[in-house]
Amino acid sequence: MSGPRVVLGVSGGIAAYKACELLRRLTESGHDVTVVPTAAALEFVGAPTWAALSGKPVSAEVWDGVHEVPHVRLGQTADLVVVAPATADLLAKAAHGLADDLLTNTLLTARCPVVLAPAMHTEMWEHAATAANVATLRSRGVLVIEPAEGRLTGADTGKGRLPDPEEIFEVARDVLARSGAGGAGRPGVGVHDLAGRQVVVSAGGTREYLDPVRFLGNRSSGRQGYALARAAASRGAEVTLIAANVDLTDPAGVKVVRVGSTAELRDAVLTATASADAVVMAAAPADFRPTEASEVKIKKADDGSAPSITLQQNPDILKEISTHRARPEAVIVGFAAETGDATGSVLDLARAKLARKGCDLLVVNDVSGGAVFGSTDNEAVILGSDGSAVDVPHGTKSALAHLIWDQVVTRLT
Ligand SMILES: Cc1cc2nc3c(=O)[nH]c(=O)nc-3n(C[C@H](O)[C@H](O)[C@H](O)COP(=O)(O)O)c2cc1C
Numbered sequence: 001m002s003g004p005r006v007v008l009g010v011s012g013g014i015a016a017y018k019a020c021e022l023l024r025r026l027t028e029s030g031h032d033v034t035v036v037p038t039a040a041a042l043e044f045v046g047a048p049t050w051a052a053l054s055g056k057p058v059s060a061e062v063w064d065g066v067h068e069v070p071h072v073r074l075g076q077t078a079d080l081v082v083v084a085p086a087t088a089d090l091l092a093k094a095a096h097g098l099a100d101d102l103l104t105n106t107l108l109t110a111r112c113p114v115v116l117a118p119a120m121h122t123e124m125w126e127h128a129a130t131a132a133n134v135a136t137l138r139s140r141g142v143l144v145i146e147p148a149e150g151r152l153t154g155a156d157t158g159k160g161r162l163p164d165p166e167e168i169f170e171v172a173r174d175v176l177a178r179s180g181a182g183g184a185g186r187p188g189v190g191v192h193d194l195a196g197r198q199v200v201v202s203a204g205g206t207r208e209y210l211d212p213v214r215f216l217g218n219r220s221s222g223r224q225g226y227a228l229a230r231a232a233a234s235r236g237a238e239v240t241l242i243a244a245n246v247d248l249t250d251p252a253g254v255k256v257v258r259v260g261s262t263a264e265l266r267d268a269v270l271t272a273t274a275s276a277d278a279v280v281m282a283a284a285p286a287d288f289r290p291t292e293a294s295e296v297k298i299k300k301a302d303d304g305s306a307p308s309i310t311l312q313q314n315p316d317i318l319k320e321i322s323t324h325r326a327r328p329e330a331v332i333v334g335f336a337a338e339t340g341d342a343t344g345s346v347l348d349l350a351r352a353k354l355a356r357k358g359c360d361l362l363v364v365n366d367v368s369g370g371a372v373f374g375s376t377d378n379e380a381v382i383l384g385s386d387g388s389a390v391d392v393p394h395g396t397k398s399a400l401a402h403l404i405w406d407q408v409v410t411r412l413t
Pocket residue numbers: 010011012013014015038039040041086087088089090119120121124153
């Protein structure tokens with residue numbers, strides 16, 4: 001195999017079985033994966049499963065295949081080490097440099113990016129010892145994904161669940177791409193340049209109800225905002241994602257706040273931006289709402305007539321947070337989905353919009369023909385209030401997300 005070399009570490013948590021799904025995604029997308037379980041992980045999922053799914057021999061010990069010195073070679077030659085699930089015990093060992101099995105030796109010899117996806121009971125996650133270990137690991141540049149909230153091993157629920165394998169996969173792919181080992185790599189870009197920063201991203205499209213069943217909405221899928229949230233988390237930021245009517249898997253390690261209407265979006269954005277270093281408004285808020293919403297379903301008239309709907313303008317959230325800044329040093333980014341018209345080209349209209357809104361950056365999509373909506377790709381121009389313009393050629397929404405964060409990071413520092 002010639003794809004990026006990934007060591008998939010699995011430690012002894014109940015979520016070890018979910019790493020099988022992560023392994024499948026990694027191998028099916030062309031990664032060369034070596035699974036390194038701990039002895040405890042093998043109590044949950046046996047070596048034959050890992051060997052069959054990865055197509056490689058599996059060992060938890062430093063004593064197997066010693067002539068190839070695996071305790072050093074695996075870490076040295078890896079492009080990425082990802083441990084999922086990472087137990088409280090594994091975090092403690094990694095933070096303190098213990099090396100009593102193949103996985104912990106690999107973590108010490110790895111010079112590539114390391115991603116840890118912890119999973120444990122809430123009490124273990126919140127314990128001061130675990131918190132200190134996580135802080136130590138993060139300070140060394142390890143990407144420790146925040147666990148998800150939800151059902152835990154028993155009947156209890158809380159923070160500590162392993163994020164969806166699909167999302168850990170996206171983080172892994174993202175980190176690989178940024179480190180230059182994932183094909184579309186961009187070497188030299190700081191992997192954790194948003195560490196210690198709080199960022200807010202809005203995504204999706206708001207809905208304004210006419211009656212209990214009908215609404216005015218728009219075609220925003222939320223994919224660009226989700227890509228932005230995921231990218232920021234993988235660069236070390238603490239991310240609040242405000243999602244308006246989005247039907248996508250929550251990105252790993254991101255706090256998701258769900259909203260419906262533009263008024264709800266405004267409330268959530270104003271609350272979250274009070275302490276934010278950067279705000280990216282990728283959501284498409286409805287500009288208008290019905291002046292009155294009927295409490296009962298509006299009936300169809302027998303005479304063929306249709307009701308007339310009076311609309312009123314919604315508040316302009318981007319303009320509000322840009323002109324009345326909660327934190328003057330925060331970087332505020334807007335999006336403009338434009339189509340050119342008789343009054344000007346897409347870029348003319350966007351420059352005027354940037355000035356009108358008062359934000360620092362405006363990401364401009366030409367949406368003539370509706371090509372962008374729901375797609376996994378995008379193409380844009382990032383306009384700066386300082387007159388800059390960065391052309392982003394056709395590519396993934398994830399690639400655009402990183403280029404937007406690059407621009408934000410430049411302005412933050
Ligand atoms: C049924 C069961 C489930 C467990 N689940 C977890 C877990 O989700 N997270 C965790 O940190 N430890 C969990 N443990 C405890 C670990 O297995 C134990 O700390 C072990 O020493 C971890 O070893 P390792 O870090 O070398 O894999 C669990 C133990 C049992 C018996």
